[in-house]
Amino acid sequence: MKVFAFLAALAIVGLVITGAIKLQKSDNSISIQIDRNRVKEEAKNVVEKGEDLLRDAGSAFEEARDTRTER
Numbered sequence: 001m002k003v004f005a006f007l008a009a010l011a012i013v014g015l016v017i018t019g020a021i022k023l024q025k026s027d028n029s030i031s032i033q034i035d036r037n038r039v040k041e042e043a044k045n046v047v048e049k050g051e052d053l054l055r056d057a058g059s060a061f062e063e064a065r066d067t068r069t070e071r
Helices: 001-017 034-069
Strands: 021-025 029-032
Touching: 001 021, 001 034
Parallel strands: none
Antiparallel strands: 021 029
């Protein structure tokens, strides 16, 4: 559960940094603006990078397995 909370917080911070979520503070209020299109773009980028990472990890695993079986 702690891992999920950490990942959610990390995602929100990432969206704030990329500008998908904007926080504006006035005298007595704070407004939050969420750019849905930007959030979708960022989510798509994260998924693509995750897929690449998993593919690379799978390739590295297969290479390691192959070198072990050759011995």
